[in-house]
Amino acid sequence: MENLENMIIIGEKINGFVPRTCKAIEERDEEYIKEIALKQAEAGADYIDCSPATTSGIGDTLEYMEWLVGLIQEVTDTPIALDSPNVDLLLEAMKLCKAPGIINSASLCEGKCDKVFPVIAGTQWGCVIMLDDDVRGIPSDAEGRVDNFKKVLEKAKEYGVKPEQLYFDPLVETLGANEEAFVTFGEVCRQIKATEPRCHITSGLSNISFQMPVRKMINMAFMCLSMQAGMDSAIVDPLNRDMMGIIFATNALLGEDEFCMDYITGYREGCFGPVQQ
Numbered sequence: 001m002e003n004l005e006n007m008i009i010i011g012e013k014i015n016g017f018v019p020r021t022c023k024a025i026e027e028r029d030e031e032y033i034k035e036i037a038l039k040q041a042e043a044g045a046d047y048i049d050c051s052p053a054t055t056s057g058i059g060d061t062l063e064y065m066e067w068l069v070g071l072i073q074e075v076t077d078t079p080i081a082l083d084s085p086n087v088d089l090l091l092e093a094m095k096l097c098k099a100p101g102i103i104n105s106a107s108l109c110e111g112k113c114d115k116v117f118p119v120i121a122g123t124q125w126g127c128v129i130m131l132d133d134d135v136r137g138i139p140s141d142a143e144g145r146v147d148n149f150k151k152v153l154e155k156a157k158e159y160g161v162k163p164e165q166l167y168f169d170p171l172v173e174t175l176g177a178n179e180e181a182f183v184t185f186g187e188v189c190r191q192i193k194a195t196e197p198r199c200h201i202t203s204g205l206s207n208i209s210f211q212m213p214v215r216k217m218i219n220m221a222f223m224c225l226s227m228q229a230g231m232d233s234a235i236v237d238p239l240n241r242d243m244m245g246i247i248f249a250t251n252a253l254l255g256e257d258e259f260c261m262d263y264i265t266g267y268r269e270g271c272f273g274p275v276q277q
Helices: 019-026 030-042 062-075 087-096 109-120 142-159 181-195 215-229 241-253 258-268
Strands: 008-011 047-050 080-083 102-106 126-130 166-169 233-236
Touching (some): 062 080, 062 087, 087 109, 102 109, 102 166, 215 241
Parallel strands (some): 047 080, 102 126, 126 166
């Protein structure tokens, strides 16, 4: 399938907090994991998320990570986004990957950046960076998050990590609890890109619409507005045809798609639009 030049898609479905994937991990359902990895790769994912921790509390170990990485690499050469709150696990799991991928995630909390940056410096690996810190947690305003971004960027320079290796997550809050959730997120995106345009910005979509009706409407609007604000990566379901259509269309409307060829090719290849018989 068509891959967008200006939007990096991280396929989200191999994550233990997705109910069907949680069941597959707990039951060691190899065929389901391989099937969903292949489908995401064929749908145009640039990376396949690999997050073994489940809602029941099992999975966030090297044993489960090795099992999942092995299954993904059986069926696709698409790079893997290793996903865990345990940085030490992520650094061990890097050795399992046949190709450089992304570590998700590090932050200023608990010295995580100081563990990750020396390892990825001079490599092709990327790293998702959360903009929280040990003192404030998630800063409530854009200024606090941008301040953390600048601290991480300076630390990356000290370790020799290139800006293009960094995927900053501005940390979206739930719209139902904070009507300024996107306003803050968008301002952080704009300031990051104004300061260092080579850095990437990424985010998942689900948190913004938590406990709201018709969540997909908020998620799609969030994607459009976030891309306009500078987000150039998303942890998303590439099998969601409506969402993929929004991504291709927004990319074209922002002038990032010469002669709309990505949009046209994406449609012809069946990334979005009516299912072609």
